[in-house]
Amino acid sequence: MHIRRDDPAAPYVAALLAHHLTELRGNMAEFAFALDATGLAAPEVTFWTAWRGETLVGFVALKQLDFDHGELKSMRAAPEARGTGVGRALLTHVIEEAQARGYCRLSLETGTADLHAPAVALYRSAGFIDTNAFADYRPSPHNQFLTLSLRES
Numbered sequence: 001m002h003i004r005r006d007d008p009a010a011p012y013v014a015a016l017l018a019h020h021l022t023e024l025r026g027n028m029a030e031f032a033f034a035l036d037a038t039g040l041a042a043p044e045v046t047f048w049t050a051w052r053g054e055t056l057v058g059f060v061a062l063k064q065l066d067f068d069h070g071e072l073k074s075m076r077a078a079p080e081a082r083g084t085g086v087g088r089a090l091l092t093h094v095i096e097e098a099q100a101r102g103y104c105r106l107s108l109e110t111g112t113a114d115l116h117a118p119a120v121a122l123y124r125s126a127g128f129i130d131t132n133a134f135a136d137y138r139p140s141p142h143n144q145f146l147t148l149s150l151r152e153s
Helices: 011-031 086-100 114-125
Strands: 002-005 045-052 055-066 069-077 105-111 143-149
Touching (some): 002 086, 011 069, 045 086, 086 105, 086 114, 105 114
Antiparallel strands (some): 002 045, 055 069
């Protein structure tokens, strides 16, 4: 698998990004905070795609919240690539990038619906723990917040 920095508005990203947004908005309505291509192209956001050969198998983004705090955004494995290590590879990539940037903390917001359970299990296996709402988020029954300390113990 190859992970590369990419353009979220690229035509080859459109179908997977549309699937991601449709699924989240369909399950979470106004509590879905996933970014569209414009949001993923913002200056404070870095976007990567994952490839197996010529096949797009996933994407992920990292948003800089402040000088030492990043947010994992819009991590998605393509439906046909779920369970094949794409999510773990993307998560590892973002954690390593956050560490390289000198962030002390990496946080994320995700849903509480059953469809989020595999991702939440992945985040917890990487050391993420529950935290309070951060940035501009407000807590709701539809959202949960996780964080990972990047400081060495």
